[in-house]
Amino acid sequence: MAHFTDDEARGVIRDAYAQVRSSNTAVAAAFYGDEELAALPAAAATLALGVGHPVKYAELREGEVVLDLGCGAGIDTLLAAKAVGPTGRAIGLDMTSEMVERARNNAREAGRDNVEILQGLIEEIPLPDASVDVVLSNGVLNLSTRKSRVLAEASRVLRSGGRIVIADLVLEDALPEDVLKSPAALAG
Amino acid sequence: MLLKKFFNVGFEEIRVLDRRAFALADIARYPLFSEEFLRFLAEAIPPARHAELVYSIVVTARKPAAIAP
Numbered sequence: 061m062a063h064f065t066d067d068e069a070r071g072v073i074r075d076a077y078a079q080v081r082s083s084n085t086a087v088a089a090a091f092y093g094d095e096e097l098a099a100l101p102a103a104a105a106t107l108a109l110g111v112g113h114p115v116k117y118a119e120l121r122e123g124e125v126v127l128d129l130g131c132g133a134g135i136d137t138l139l140a141a142k143a144v145g146p147t148g149r150a151i152g153l154d155m156t157s158e159m160v161e162r163a164r165n166n167a168r169e170a171g172r173d174n175v176e177i178l179q180g181l182i183e184e185i186p187l188p189d190a191s192v193d194v195v196l197s198n199g200v201l202n203l204s205t206r207k208s209r210v211l212a213e214a215s216r217v218l219r220s221g222g223r224i225v226i227a228d229l230v231l232e233d234a235l236p237e238d239v240l241k242s243p244a245a246l247a248g
Numbered sequence: 249m250l251l252k253k254f255f256n257v258g259f260e261e262i263r264v265l266d267r268r269a270f271a272l273a274d275i276a277r278y279p280l281f282s283e284e285f286l287r288f289l290a291e292a293i294p295p296a297r298h299a300e301l302v303y304s305i306v307v308t309a310r311k312p313a314a315i316a317p
Contacts, residue, residue, distance in 0.1 A: 076280055077280075080279050080280055081279060082279040086277040087277050087278055087279075090274070090277065109278060109279075109280065111270070111304040112266060112304050112305075112306045113306075114306060117265050117266070117306050117308055118308075199304075201250070207250070207253055208253050208256065208257065211253055211254060211257040211259070212257050214257075215257050215258060215259065215311050218311040219311070220311060220312070220313040221310065221311065221312070221313055222310070222311045223308060223309070223310055223311075224254075224259065224307075224308065224309050224310075224311070225306065225307070225308045226306070226307045226308075227266075227304060227305070227306045227307075228250065228304065228305060228307070229270065229302045229303065229304055229305075230249075230250055230302065230303050230304075230305055231302055231303075232303060235293065235301075236292050236293060238288075238292050239288075239289060239292050239293065242285070242288070
């Protein structure tokens with residue numbers, strides 16, 4: 061990430077996710093169960109671009125308020141919405157207007173009234189302090205050049221005792237410099 | 249490094265609940281990457297590393313009651 065400014069990195073990532081198209085569930089099938097996927101709008105499953113299944117580990121309870129950072133087309137937001145039920149709320153946040161539109165469409169198609177999709181930056185979460193019970197994120201933290209800022213913001217919006225569940229990519233050995241300098245590598 | 253960031257922000261009960269290797273073949277599933285970029289990766293990264301390029305982990309943590317916003 062040191063090869064790009066914050067704005068450059070954000071621009072590359074925004075463009076990549078705005079333009080992404082998919083008609084298969086190869087990524088989703090690696091992390092989610094068949095029954096889970098069958099119950100979701102197809103467009104949520106085909107544009108699942110995460111690296112894990114944070115909802116599975118979140119131990120969500122009815123009535124909780126959940127925030128999904130970098131929600132994309134909304135697969136985790138929708139799964140969280142189902143888990144917290146009608147008395148709870150699932151909020152998806154994404155910086156890409158195309159993904160926000162997709163997530164809103166998917167929430168409508170899924171019939172989820174307890175979903176709200178916001179457009180904004182995960183480094184500047186547009187929510188009040190101590191307003192959510194659980195923060196989730198799936199393959200998004202690695203896209204930020206300001207990870208500590210994202211975690212600080214997550215902490216700010218969490219209520220005392222609140223939980224955070226992050227699925228993300230880590231390197232155990234550095235990748236070659238040529239790969240790190242490649243704009244395409246930023247999107248992953 | 250990532251876990252340290254959680255700690256530095258003040259989270260507690262930081263745990264890694266899942267860890268799995270991502271191979272080059274796994275990266276290829278994502279529609280974000282062109283065939284050209286995947287070929288570039290295959291050439292730029294030593295073959296011995298292709299089966300374990302990066303790792304996905306699931307981290308959970310809790311905000312303590314006393315932490316300041």
